[in-house]
Every structure is written in C-alpha cells, then in structure tokens.
Amino acid sequence: AQSVTQPDIHITVSEGASLELRCNYSYGATPYLFWYVQSPGQGLQLLLKYFSGDTLVQGIKGFEAEFKRSQSSFNLRKPSVHWSDAAEYFCAVGPYNQGGKLIFGQGTELSVKP
Amino acid sequence: GAGVSQSPSNKVTEKGKDVELRCDPISGHTALYWYRQSLGQGLEFLIYFQGNSAPDKSGLPSDRFSAERTGGSVSTLTIQRTQQEDSAVYLCASRDRRGNTEAFFGQGTRLTVV
Numbered sequence: 217a218q219s220v221t222q223p224d225i226h227i228t229v230s231e232g233a234s235l236e237l238r239c240n241y242s243y244g245a246t247p248y249l250f251w252y253v254q255s256p257g258q259g260l261q262l263l264l265k266y267f268s269g270d271t272l273v274q275g276i277k278g279f280e281a282e283f284k285r286s287q288s289s290f291n292l293r294k295p296s297v298h299w300s301d302a303a304e305y306f307c308a309v310g311p312y313n314q315g316g317k318l319i320f321g322q323g324t325e326l327s328v329k330p
Numbered sequence: 331g332a333g334v335s336q337s338p339s340n341k342v343t344e345k346g347k348d349v350e351l352r353c354d355p356i357s358g359h360t361a362l363y364w365y366r367q368s369l370g371q372g373l374e375f376l377i378y379f380q381g382n383s384a385p386d387k388s389g390l391p392s393d394r395f396s397a398e399r400t401g402g403s404v405s406t407l408t409i410q411r412t413q414q415e416d417s418a419v420y421l422c423a424s425r426d427r428r429g430n431t432e433a434f435f436g437q438g439t440r441l442t443v444v
Contacts, residue, residue: 250432259421259435317363317386318433322372
C-alpha cells in the first residue's frame with residue numbers, strides 16, 4: 217500500500233537549535249517526494265522536492281532534505297530554527313508525471329521556544 | 331490568475347443542507363486535486379482530475395460527495411445533505427502538465443456544519 221508516515225506529531229525546539237523532521241514512505245513506483253509547510257490559516261507552500269540526482273536537496277527558508285532509498289526516508293532538516301518556522305510540516309509522495317494523486321503524511325507540528 | 335483561488339474562504343451551513351465549494355486552478359494546469367483536512371489530521375485525498383481523462387474518485391468518502399471540472403478549468407466540489415463530520419478545511423491544488431512540478435495549493439475553504 218502507498219503511504220507516508222511522519223512519526224512525530226508534535227516537536228518543540230528552541231530557537232537557534234537544529235531541527236530534523238522524519239518522513240518514511242511506502243510507494244510502488246519511483247517516488248517523487250515533497251515537503252510542504254502550512255502556517256495557521258494558510259494553504260500549503262512547497263519547501264522542496266526530490267525526484268532524482270543528488271540525494272541532498274536544498275529548499276527555501278534554509279531547509280534541506282536527504283533522500284535515503286535504502287531506508288525509504290526523506291527527512292527534513294534545518295541547522296538553526298527561527299521563531300517564524302513554527303508551522304505544520306507535511307511530507308508527500310507522488311508519481312513522477314502529471315498523473316496520479318499525492319499522498320500526504322499526517323503532518324508534524326513544530327513549535328519554537330524563544 | 332497567479333495562484334489557485336478557492337471560494338468561499340469560510341462556509342457555515344446547517345446539517346442536511348447542500349454546499350458547493352469552488353476552485354479556480356492556475357491557468358494552464360491540467361491536473362486538479364481536492365483534499366480534505368480535518369482538525370489535527372493530515373490531508374485526505376478526495377478526487378483528482380487530469381485533462382480529459384475520467385477523474386480518480388477513489389477518495390470520495392460517500393456518495394454525498396461529488397465534483398466536476400468544467401472546460402478543464404474551474405472545479406466545484408459538492409457535498410449533499412451535509413453532516414457534522416463533514417466539517418473540515420477543503421483544499422484544492424493544481425499541477426502543470428510537465429512531470430517534474432509540484433502541486434500548488436489554494437488557501438482552502440473552511441466548512442463548518444452546525
């Protein structure tokens with residue numbers, strides 16, 4: 217079955233600390249992987265995406281993610297968290313073409329302590 | 331338009347009434363998705379349109395839910411005889427015909443059934 221698992225429902229980090237949000241997927245075909253961020257009352261904004269090439273991808277706002285095929289993981293990282301990063305983060309997997317649905321994880325809510 | 335537009339942004343309806351939610355995708359995007367986001371939950375896939383192909387309706391939770399896409403552009407999600415469990419944020423997204431693109435999301439419609 218196709219699925220995305222984000223094991224951490226809620227994470228709290230101190231401002232300036234590093235961050236890693238976990239994402240594991242199960243997908244039959246070659247996956248196209250995404251991380252989206254959702255601020256309260258807002259739609260989803262793409263942080264980064266991966267299909268092929270370098271397994272470490274850079275995104276907006278200083279985020280990066282590493283694809284590990286052997287672990288079926290696509291974890292999101294940031295070296296130093298800012299208070300404005302507090303939001304909900306969603307990992308998603310989909311097909312590499314225009315067809316087919318995107319499957320989302322349950323999301324991880326990030327809180328940032330001053 | 332510049333982005334995906336959804337209307338209304340908020341809708342309060344009485345139990346048993348029908349509602350229509352509208353989505354205007356990004357011009358030229360051939361793929362259109364509807365997702366539902368309940369409080370504290372991830373994004374639940376509802377339906378997917380791709381060009382002139384038959385839509386993927388596999389995520390619609392019951393026959394009270396239907397959607398159409400007219401002229402390959404605007405889409406309407408209709409919920410008949412609304413129930414309290416239908417209360418959620420309904421998100422629409424569109425995607426370009428090219429393969430290596432992400433889905434762009436609208437701001438969503440918050441539906442409250444009282």
